[in-house]
Amino acid sequence: MELATLQALNDERKARRAVVLVKSLDDGAERLVREGDAVEGALGERIAEAFRSGQSRVVEAGGAEHFLNVHLPPARIVAIGAVHITQALAPMAAVAGYDFEIIDPRTAFATPERFPDVRLHAEWPEDVLARQPFDPYTAVAAVTHDPKIDDFALKAALEAGCFYVGALGSRKTHAKRVERLTELGLPPERIERIQAPIGLAIGAASPGEIAVAVLAQIIAAFRSRETAGKGRSS
Amino acid sequence: MSEATTDDSRDPLTIAQQWRTQGREVALATVVETWGSAPRPVGSHLVIDGEGNFHGSVSGGCVEGAVVAEAVDIIGSGRPRLLEFGVADETAWQVGLSCGGRIKVYVERLN
Numbered sequence: 255m256e257l258a259t260l261q262a263l264n265d266e267r268k269a270r271r272a273v274v275l276v277k278s279l280d281d282g283a284e285r286l287v288r289e290g291d292a293v294e295g296a297l298g299e300r301i302a303e304a305f306r307s308g309q310s311r312v313v314e315a316g317g318a319e320h321f322l323n324v325h326l327p328p329a330r331i332v333a334i335g336a337v338h339i340t341q342a343l344a345p346m347a348a349v350a351g352y353d354f355e356i357i358d359p360r361t362a363f364a365t366p367e368r369f370p371d372v373r374l375h376a377e378w379p380e381d382v383l384a385r386q387p388f389d390p391y392t393a394v395a396a397v398t399h400d401p402k403i404d405d406f407a408l409k410a411a412l413e414a415g416c417f418y419v420g421a422l423g424s425r426k427t428h429a430k431r432v433e434r435l436t437e438l439g440l441p442p443e444r445i446e447r448i449q450a451p452i453g454l455a456i457g458a459a460s461p462g463e464i465a466v467a468v469l470a471q472i473i474a475a476f477r478s479r480e481t482a483g484k485g486r487s488s
Numbered sequence: 489m490s491e492a493t494t495d496d497s498r499d500p501l502t503i504a505q506q507w508r509t510q511g512r513e514v515a516l517a518t519v520v521e522t523w524g525s526a527p528r529p530v531g532s533h534l535v536i537d538g539e540g541n542f543h544g545s546v547s548g549g550c551v552e553g554a555v556v557a558e559a560v561d562i563i564g565s566g567r568p569r570l571l572e573f574g575v576a577d578e579t580a581w582q583v584g585l586s587c588g589g590r591i592k593v594y595v596e597r598l599n
Contacts, residue, residue, distance in 0.1 A: 261505055
């Protein structure tokens, strides 16, 4: 591999853009293909399939063998709310291999002392998402209990097609949330994607247990989704 | 979002770029095919330098030693090779996969 190819590949991965590295097993020729780039013929069809499935594999096209290495962005969890549950969720997400970030404008909650070694944005979701929007490889867990903070992020997550969207709160709280999101113009089929009450139904009571239930629900969503991130490799 | 928080200290492709940029000789091994119960998925990487230091994995530790030895040769010759490992051959107990799977590993020099 040429160093320039590797640099370009690593730049795309860091920018959370999906790419396929095409390698000829016959002569070693290589080519980096970004999602949406036009590639002609049978090889182009195989590459399009690879983006859809997320599966890296050897394919035959034009009488030659090519290895298609699919690099989809790693799954990331964004917690809206630097609360007690989040303190338990952050280290568990790291152990499970998920990138993790927290957004909470309440500077009393979002402190490095409470969250050592975590990417922490002590800002409004509106400001953070203007810089770095959600994408389909992101899970969003809204746990502030405060509509002023949660609602914008939930709307953005549903519109971006995040693979998981969960929100803390009782059924009664959620019913009011559904009303507010409906008033914001979201169609019912999108709002129905919100997991609420948040987390798998395992009877979780403590913040740590709720974090386990949330992480398990996120993993279940990630492993059962249609395309995003199946080819996670390292 | 604009930045990934992938753990760079354990990412073989990031390490490969760092090592090469530092002027070290580097080879990259990639799992390109698997059959049966192979321990690491297709697309997994092992990065090796000219002195046999390595990061990442192409199996659960079963064949890394053999891949590292080949990689040092490939760094010298510059010619990529496609290696195949399984349990069906006589060397199984030295460099085979005890799990019963088979894997193909493409090893190339980083130029």
